[in-house]
Amino acid sequence: MEQRIELAVSTVIFALRPHPTTGRDTLWLPLVKRIREPFLGQWALPGGPLKPAEDLVTSARTTLRRTTGLEPSYLEQLYSFGGIDRSPDRVVSIVYWALVRPDEDARAIDGENVEWFVADEVPALAFDHNAIVTYALDRLRAKITYSDIAHAFTGEEFTIAQLREVHEAVRQVRLDPANFRRQALAHPRIVATGRHVTGTSHRPPALYRLETA
Amino acid sequence: MEQRIELAVSTVIFALRPHPTTGRDTLWLPLVKRIREPFLGQWALPGGPLKPAEDLVTSARTTLRRTTGLEPSYLEQLYSFGGIDRSPDRVVSIVYWALVRPDEDARAIDGENVEWFVADEVPALAFDHNAIVTYALDRLRAKITYSDIAHAFTGEEFTIAQLREVHEAVRQVRLDPANFRRQALAHPRIVATGRHVTGTSHRPPALYRLETA
Numbered sequence: 001m002e003q004r005i006e007l008a009v010s011t012v013i014f015a016l017r018p019h020p021t022t023g024r025d026t027l028w029l030p031l032v033k034r035i036r037e038p039f040l041g042q043w044a045l046p047g048g049p050l051k052p053a054e055d056l057v058t059s060a061r062t063t064l065r066r067t068t069g070l071e072p073s074y075l076e077q078l079y080s081f082g083g084i085d086r087s088p089d090r091v092v093s094i095v096y097w098a099l100v101r102p103d104e105d106a107r108a109i110d111g112e113n114v115e116w117f118v119a120d121e122v123p124a125l126a127f128d129h130n131a132i133v134t135y136a137l138d139r140l141r142a143k144i145t146y147s148d149i150a151h152a153f154t155g156e157e158f159t160i161a162q163l164r165e166v167h168e169a170v171r172q173v174r175l176d177p178a179n180f181r182r183q184a185l186a187h188p189r190i191v192a193t194g195r196h197v198t199g200t201s202h203r204p205p206a207l208y209r210l211e212t213a
Numbered sequence: 214m215e216q217r218i219e220l221a222v223s224t225v226i227f228a229l230r231p232h233p234t235t236g237r238d239t240l241w242l243p244l245v246k247r248i249r250e251p252f253l254g255q256w257a258l259p260g261g262p263l264k265p266a267e268d269l270v271t272s273a274r275t276t277l278r279r280t281t282g283l284e285p286s287y288l289e290q291l292y293s294f295g296g297i298d299r300s301p302d303r304v305v306s307i308v309y310w311a312l313v314r315p316d317e318d319a320r321a322i323d324g325e326n327v328e329w330f331v332a333d334e335v336p337a338l339a340f341d342h343n344a345i346v347t348y349a350l351d352r353l354r355a356k357i358t359y360s361d362i363a364h365a366f367t368g369e370e371f372t373i374a375q376l377r378e379v380h381e382a383v384r385q386v387r388l389d390p391a392n393f394r395r396q397a398l399a400h401p402r403i404v405a406t407g408r409h410v411t412g413t414s415h416r417p418p419a420l421y422r423l424e425t426a
Binding site: 005053079083 | 218220295307
C-alpha cells in the first residue's frame with residue numbers, strides 16, 4: 001500500500017510592533033503551542049490540514065482568523081515545502097504569508113495557545129518551521145528593496161517618515177531621512193493627498209498615498 | 214469518510230525557439246497528450262502525482278527528464294494551484310518552471326505523446342492548465358524587467374546582442390540596440406570576459422558574463 005501524503009496550509013504572519021528591549025519597531029509573528037505529538041509542547045506556525053472543501057487561501061484565512069482574529073488585506077502564497085524528512089509523516093506544507101498593518105493589528109485577539117514572538121528571536125520550532133520563518137524573512141527583506149511591499153505595513157495614507165520607519169524595521173537598518181525622502185518623492189506612484197497629519201504640531205507632516213499601477 | 218486530496222507536481226518548461234511563421238525567437242513549451250480520463254486526448258502540462266519517496270524538486274526533475282530529456286540548470290518552484298473545481302477529483306498541483314538555455318535545448322528528446330507549442334498559442338488545455346501557462350508567462354515577463362532571469366536563457370558567456378534578443382523574445386518587443394547596450398554595460402555584474410565570438414566577422418562581438426552576487 002502506498003504511503004499517504006498529507007497536505008497542510010501554514011501561515012507566517014508578520015506585524016510591526018516595538019521590540020521589548022530597544023523599543024524600536026521590529027517584525028513579530030504569532031506561534032501556536034502544539035498540544036499533540038509530534039513536537040508536543042513546542043511552538044509552530046499557525047496552520048492545519050487542508051480540508052477537501054477549502055481552497056488554499058480560504059484555509060490560510062481561516063487559520064489567520066482563528067489564531068489572531070485578523071483579516072489582513074495582504075495575504076499571499078509564499079512557497080510550498082515538501083522535503084521528505086520534514087515530519088515523521090509525509091507532509092507537504094503550502095505556506096501563505098500575511099503582512100499586517102498597524103490599524104489591522106490593533107484588532108488582534110490571541111487565540112488559544114497563541115503567543116507573538118520577535119521574528120528574529122523565535123525559539124527552536126516544530127518541524128522545519130525555523131527554516132520557513134527564515135525563508136519568509138529573507139524574501140520580505142529582498143522584496144522590500146525592489147517592490148512596493150512596504151505599503152502592506154503602512155496605512156492607505158502615510159507620511160514619508162512612517163514609510164521610512166517600515167523600511168528601517170524590516171531591513172534592520174537606519175536610513176538617512178533626507179535621502180529617503182528624496183527617493184520616496186521621486187517614486188512615480190507615491191503622490192501627495194493634499195492632507196496633513198492632524199495634531200498639535202505647528203508643521204504637521206504631509207500625507208501621501210500609493211497610486212495603484 | 215473524508216474525501217482524499219491528491220497532490221501533483223507539474224512543470225512549465227520554457228525554451229526560446231524560432232516562431233514557425235515569423236522566424237523570430239519566441240517562447241515554446243512542451244505539452245503531453247493525455248491518454249486517460251479526465252480530459253482524454255487533450256494537451257496538458259507535463260507532471261504527475263507526487264510519490265511518497267520523492268521531494269518536490271525531484272518529482273519535477275523526473276518529469277522534465279521523461280518528457281524532454283532535459284536537465285536545465287534553471288528549475289524553480291513557481292506556484293501552487295489548489296482551487297476546489299480545477300479537476301473532477303480534488304487535486305492540488307505544485308508547479309515548477311524550467312528555463313532552458315539554447316545549448317541545453319539542443320539536447321532535447323521528445324518523450325511519448327510530447328509536442329512543443331508556441332507558449333502564447335497553446336490550444337485549450339486539460340484542467341486549469343491554460344491559467345497556469347498564463348500565470349507563468351506573466352511572471353516571467355514581469356521578472357525579466359527587475360531581475361537577472363534573462364540569463365537563464367543565455368549561455369554562461371553571451372554577447373550584448375544575444376542578451377537583447379532574449380529580452381525581445383520574452384517581452385515580445387523590439388528594443389533599441391544602442392540604448393540596450395548602454396544599459397547592459399551599466400549593469401554592475403555584467404563584465405567583459407576579454408574573449409570574443411570566434412568566426413569569420415572582421416569585428417567579432419565581445420563576450421560577457423554575469424558575475425554572481
